[in-house]
Amino acid sequence: MYFGSAISHSRFKWLGICFLTMFLIYCLTNQDMGLNTRNSIYKMHASSTGPSDSVRDHSENSTHRLDGSPKSSELPQQLYYVESPHCKMPYIDPFSKEVLAIYKPMAFETCTKESDLVTPIFDVNRKRYVLHIDEGVAAKILNSSEIEYNCYYQEITRSAEHDSYNDLPPRIYFSQGYVVPLHVEGMILGCSEAANDSNVLQTDAFGLIQYKPYPSAVPIRKTAPAQAAQRKPSVIMFGIDSISRINLRRTMPKVYKFLTRSGWYEMQGYNKVADNTFPNLMAILSGFTPDTVKEAICNTDEKGCFARIPFIWKFLKDAGYLTAYAEDTCNINTFNYVKPGFSLQPTDYYYRPLLRAFESEMKTWKCAKCTINYCIGRRIQSSYIYDYAKEFTRRYVDERPIWGLFWSSSFSHDDYAMPSKMADFVLQYLLDFETDGVFNESIVIFFSDHGSRFGKLMYLSSGFLEERLPMMFIYLPPWFRAQYPEFAEALTANRNRLTSNYDLHNTLKHIAEIAGLPNSAPLPKANDCPRCQSLFYPVNATRTCADAGIPEHYCTCKPYKRISVEWADRIAPRVIDRMNDYLWGKNLSSLCTNLTLSYIHKTEIQIGPEQKFHELQKMDVAVYRTKFKVQQNSADFFATVVYNNVTNNVDVDVEKISRTNSYAEDSTCINDKIAKLYCICIKDLKP
Missing domain, CATH: 3.40.720.10 (Alkaline Phosphatase, subunit A)
Known part of the structure; x- marks a missing residue:
């Protein structure tokens, strides 16, 4: 009886050990598989550039749906855009909680619900533009197909003197199927009732790409495999x-x-x-x-x-x-905002004179939250x-x-x-x-x-x-x-x-x-x-x-750590002193007010690769970023500086200081494109 019980006990003990061993193997195996799976997904995400890679698409879009609404992340999130010994550029979640607290998508708006009355159509056989009048649209606007109307256009030509357009010439009237002359590269056109010219049916504007034949008799576009070496993208x-x-x-x-x-x-x-x-x-x-x-x-x-x-x-x-170059919002064009623009037309096709005419000669409209014209004409x-x-x-x-x-x-x-x-x-x-x-x-x-x-x-x-x-x-x-x-x-x-x-x-x-x-x-x-x-x-x-x-x-390669120590508050005032010196050196002191500190948003210290982020100690000389507001018109600035904590000296390139709120209404007294960032005109001071 005793011998049998011993055997039975030993058997249960052996089974228990086997079960425990199998359970541990199962856990370790699954943990390994989980780690391998996660590492595999992360590597695929980090190295993939092909848009057909569904893993990359899923991982990079995991924080939002197609309409922009956020959803939970299902894969390991990317930590850096760049991660190297000299550059750690942090990845930013586009749908973080602090962003979602302020961001609201906007609804699209149209400028008109009317169909086009006149359309320039390019005839590929003749390589010419032909103006097509939609008579059904005209009848709908006039509420009659019996009332006569006239259509006309005015050519837009470039003024080299002002990098703009010349005064519009007299109207040229046209009928259905009118072939536009090759020299016309832009036009403002309209149609009005024949018996009452003030009854305008519709106005519109168009920029035209008039065909320029290739100067050589040999076509330049090559598509045959044998000619692939000559193919130009x-x-x-x-x-x-x-x-x-x-x-x-x-x-x-x-x-x-x-x-x-x-x-x-x-x-x-x-x-x-x-x-x-x-x-x-x-x-x-x-x-x-x-x-x-x-x-x-x-x-x-x-x-x-x-x-x-x-x-x-x-x-x-x-x-x-x-070559072609086209840019909207003429008043802030890259080469024209407080700049003289191009005296010679820069490219074969150049849009600025056309849009300048459209903006000036046609009605414009801004949407409710727009500060720039949303619609020009229709x-x-x-x-x-x-x-x-x-x-x-x-x-x-x-x-x-x-x-x-x-x-x-x-x-x-x-x-x-x-x-x-x-x-x-x-x-x-x-x-x-x-x-x-x-x-x-x-x-x-x-x-x-x-x-x-x-x-x-x-x-x-x-x-x-x-x-x-x-x-x-x-x-x-x-x-x-x-x-x-x-x-x-x-x-x-x-x-x-x-x-x-x-x-x-x-x-x-x-x-x-x-x-x-x-x-x-x-x-x-x-x-x-x-x-x-x-x-x-x-x-x-x-x-x-x-x-x-x-x-x-x-540079976004080096991380910064926010600091809240008393001596850090000495940096922003020293930066403001340098800004005032800059305006004085530009002989703008009589136009621009002296800047004074309102308050400091934040000050951050740069963490070098040899430093430990959580064990940062006070240094005699270091690189800082400081964001502050001045009392004059509540202007905000962001500066990167080298600050000596012993001598209280600040080394800063004033022209690299960022203005972080709009300055359009603060610096109307000067045209210096850089100084406008830092000048608060005396005449523009707000109470």
């Missing part, structure tokens, strides 16, 4: 002012989804090099800073200077490209630019290489949320370009100059990054990827590496070299960034902001 650049890669995901999720499709490459480590549009676009289009241009070439404040600068369109034109302002791009690409993309920059500020410059109003609108244009075959022949660059520089986003913890990290997407057509697979591989490698405007400039030069004459000399690279390169080559993974031509004030 078109380059189409779509720019939208003041949109960070973060805000693109937030306000235009459908557009972002389109930009993650096959052939698109996002440069997530793209960091701006200057404060506002002019210097950032100068870096892309010329490879120069404005200061260097002034020293080495000419003063951009003087008429005729821009004609002497080696802009990228000149190199591309030499390589056989037809159309949304930005549609003039995008329609011009459509006409340009339709005319030539299948025939010859073209380059065009189409820049819009009207719906993004003054309000970070406004792009949400235009998301479907912009997406439709991208789909139209796809239908027209633009993506079959063209390298397409969808980009911005910087993020929001003032407004509500600047008061969030992510404001510093929102401002400095503009969106940058590059598309390569299938044939180009097949012909130059190493370029596609380089863009993939560069996705999460530090890049800048100067790299994009060198990439455009690289394309011009590919398209240029055989055995021609290499083109000069970006003048103000000797270590910058084409994005078609892998960027060094250990790159620094200095390597990429990014000044310290705009």
Whole structure:
């Protein structure tokens, strides 16, 4: 009896040990599988650039639905845009709680519900524009098909003296099927009742891409495999002012989804090099800073200077490209805002004179929350630019290489949320370009100059990054990827590496070299960034902001820690002293009031790679960021400084200090584009 019980006890003990062993093996195995699965997903997310990769699409869109509403994250979240020994650029959740507390998507609005009465139609056989009158629309407006009416147009011509348009000439009347003369590149037209000229049926305006035959008898567009080496990619650049890669995901999720499709490459480590549009676009289009241009070439404040600068369109034109440049919001155009503009027409097709006439001669309208004209005549302002791009690409993309920059500020410059109003609108244009075959022949660059520089986003913890990290997407057509697979591989490698405007400039030069004459000399690279390169080559993974031509004030590679110690409050007043010295040195003290501190929003200290974030000690000399408000008109500023805690000395480049709220009504007494940021005019002082 005792022996049997012992055997039974031993058997139960053995079974228990086996069960426990199997349970431990099961747990460890599942833990291993879970870790491997998570690591696998994270690696796929971190290295994937192909838009067909469903894991990447899901992981990067996991914080929001297609309409922009937030949803819970289901995969490990990306921690950094760039992570290297010299650069840790933090990833920002576009739908964080602090953003959702202020962000409300806006609804799209149309400018008119009427159908077009007159439409210019391009006759591909005759290569001429023909004006078509929709008689049904006229009958509907007049409420009769018996009443007679007249239609007319006025040609728009460029005034070189003011980089604008000449006074409109007398009306030219036309009838159905009128063939527009080749010299007419823009028109304002209308139709009115014949017996009562004041009864205007409809007015409209159009920019025309009149056909320019290629000067050579041999067509330049080659598509046969044997001629592939001669094939030249078109380059189409779509720019939208003041949109960070973060805000693109937030306000235009459908557009972002389109930009993650096959052939698109996002440069997530793209960091701006200057404060506002002019210097950032100068870096892309010329490879120069404005200061260097002034020293080495000419003063951009003087008429005729821009004609002497080696802009990228000149190199591309030499390589056989037809060129176009169009920009909306004329009063803040990149080369015209407190600048003289172009004395000579810069590109083959140039839109400014046309839109200047449209703005001046037609009725304009602002939506409820708009500060910039939303409608000009019957159309949304930005549609003039995008329609011009459509006409340009339709005319030539299948025939010859073209380059065009189409820049819009009207719906993004003054309000970070406004792009949400235009998301479907912009997406439709991208789909139209796809239908027209633009993506079959063209390298397409969808980009911005910087993020929001003032407004509500600047008061969030992510404001510093929102401002400095503009969106940058590059598309390569299938044939180009097949012909130059190493370029596609380089863009993939560069996705999460530090890049800048100067790299994009060198990439455009690289394309011009590919398209240029055989055995021609290499083109000069970006003048103000000797270590910058084409994005078609892998960027060094250990790159620094200095390597990429990014000044310290705009660099997002080094983390900062907020400090709340008494001695930190000494920094902002010293910065204000430097700002007052700057205005005095510019002889503006009689126009601009002396600035005084109102309060300090925050002060942060830079954490170097050798320092421990949580064990930071007081240092004699360190780099700081301070955000503060002055008493005069409640102006807000953000500065990066080197501060000596022993001598109380501040080293700061005043012209790199950011103004983080609008200054449009504060500095009307001066025209100096940089000083306007810091000048509060005595006559503009608010009580």
